[in-house]
Amino acid sequence: MVDNPVNTPVEQARDVLASALYPAQRLLIVIPAYNEEESIGHVIERVRHAVPQADIVVIDDGSADDTAQVARSHQATVISQPYNLGIGANVQTGFIYASQRGYDVTIQVDGDGQHDPNEIPALLAALNTSTCDMVIGSRYIEDRGYSTPRLRRLGSILLAALISAITRQRITDPTSGFRALNRQAIAFSAGDYPFDYPEPEAIVTFWRAGLRVKEVPVKMNPRYGGRSSITPIRSAYYMIKVTLAILISLLRERQSKPDGTS
Ligand SMILES: Nc1nc2c(ncn2[C@@H]2O[C@H](COP(=O)(O)OP(=O)(O)O)[C@@H](O)[C@H]2O)c(=O)[nH]1
């Protein structure tokens, strides 16, 4: 377990500024969780400490362990899927929930503890101060000590190159699920979101719909417990599947933005 790090004075000042600038913004933290009973309680507490004004929904993806019970015992709202739907459909459930309840911003924070809630204000600040619809927390823009297994890093670099070439914009961390979405991006994702390994493909889908994406540097942790779905053997499979999914998505009819423009 990682202890709750105390924010530096600069980080505290940034948080105060962010909430002072946008006091009325309704924030929803979407936490996808599949068999994360070891970490979910800690993640909820750290999120609450970092953004006390936000609501928290845990989307339990048909976990076989006590993820839902633990999340409820930490006073989070829990939506339990009837069975394991996979990460894309699971996260999309969060976007549908957010769009139905009129949230202004969602921030996806994984249930395994990899995403540092103290970085949420940085994502929010970028979403609010730049002209973009989605902000991605990237662990690779700056070296903040995150170590990725070699094969996975290679896959991530290749995917980043492919997506950067397609979107004509530098993307460094396409598999990061640490993301903030504004209303327009939430509405779009509630209606159309890739399934399975959705993060890289979603960047391309957004670009095709005219939604703007920006990356900001964040620090990330290793997961607290449990296992990543992406084992070394599955990395190669993941790469091929995601690359094909992205290329095929380019053949799909262009989706228009929720406001009807394209
Ligand atoms: N492995 C897996 N994770 C899921 C699923 N549905 C939701 N999740 C959650 O999605 C987040 C990211 O998954 P993870 O396996 O850590 O992927 P990684 O961070 O890219 O290695 C975690 O919080 C999981 O609990 C699923 O069907 N499989």
Ligand SMILES: [Mg+2]
């Ligand atoms: Mg993870």
